[in-house]
Amino acid sequence: MKLIASDLQVGYQQTLLLNVDHLSLAEGDSIHLQGANGSGKTSLLKCLAGLQKPLTGQVQLQTDWPTPWYRRNPSLGQVVYLHQSPYLFEGNVRDNLQFAWRLRQAQPHTREQAFTQALDLVGLGGRELESANSLSGGERKRLALARLWVVQPRLMLLDEPLANLDTHSQRLILQAVAQLQANGCGMIITSHQPQGVSELCQSHWHIDNRELRRGDSPTAKVHSLGKNYYG
Ligand SMILES: Nc1ncnc2c1ncn2[C@@H]1O[C@H](COP(=O)(O)OP(=O)(O)OP(=O)(O)O)[C@@H](O)[C@H]1O
Numbered sequence: 680m681k682l683i684a685s686d687l688q689v690g691y692q693q694t695l696l697l698n699v700d701h702l703s704l705a706e707g708d709s710i711h712l713q714g715a716n717g718s719g720k721t722s723l724l725k726c727l728a729g730l731q732k733p734l735t736g737q738v739q740l741q742t743d744w745p746t747p748w749y750r751r752n753p754s755l756g757q758v759v760y761l762h763q764s765p766y767l768f769e770g771n772v773r774d775n776l777q778f779a780w781r782l783r784q785a786q787p788h789t790r791e792q793a794f795t796q797a798l799d800l801v802g803l804g805g806r807e808l809e810s811a812n813s814l815s816g817g818e819r820k821r822l823a824l825a826r827l828w829v830v831q832p833r834l835m836l837l838d839e840p841l842a843n844l845d846t847h848s849q850r851l852i853l854q855a856v857a858q859l860q861a862n863g864c865g866m867i868i869t870s871h872q873p874q875g876v877s878e879l880c881q882s883h884w885h886i887d888n889r890e891l892r893r894g895d896s897p898t899a900k901v902h903s904l905g906k907n908y909y910g
Pocket of ligand 1 (some may be wrong): 691716717718720723780888
């Protein structure tokens with residue numbers, strides 16, 4: 680599975696934030712996306728996730744198998760965007776996982792094990808029945824990641840998952856992300872804190888002067904991105 684974007688212009692009405700000639704995100708890729716505040720990182724991730732329309736250009740999802748007739752949106756449960764301040768559903772912690780489970784194509788008998796694993800991974804084990812609204816900001820982010828882990832997407836777009844977290848929560852989040860990555864999930868992760876994220880990622884992209892560039896070379900404009908491009 681691969682997301683491919685070409686001739687993309689990201690922005691709002693008359694405001695152009697970012698030009699991208701061509702990019703791809705495939706399973707197994709891991710990319711750290713950086714850029715100044717307001718440079719358009721969130722907007723780019725939203726365009727890639729299909730949550731926002733680019734000004735021009737298109738984003739396509741390439742799969743190795745046909746989408747079943749009953750699945751109107753082929754990216755549902757396959758490409759997941761994690762918001763900076765994740766939205767949690769009304770109800771308890773378990774309800775939030777239950778919702779995510781509907782998007783997972785897995786045997787029903789594996790559900791309880793998946794829930795337990797997901798909550799243990801983010802340090803929320805044993806708190807299934809607590810109201811999601813009563814969780815702290817850091818715990819909410821951790822639950823959102825557990826929810827994402829339950830889905831087991833093929834591609835994920837993580838928007839500042841470490842922002843406003845203490846070091847314990849950051850470590851738990853990075854651990855869960857690393858496990859998804861080990862399962863082959865491709866990812867773009869934005870973070871102003873390179874510590875921990877840089878080590879996880881094989882590629883570094885940087886938004887500079889409205890262009891997407893390789894982080895280690897401000898002159899190398901990104902054309903065909905992904906694992907192979909960077910060798
Ligand atoms: N719905 C919107 N309508 C108009 N402008 C918007 C909208 N959403 C974001 N913007 C503007 O687009 C610019 C880029 O925002 P975006 O959130 O993509 O940047 P970012 O690189 O993720 O920033 P940060 O590092 O602060 O999270 C900002 O100036 C923002 O005000």
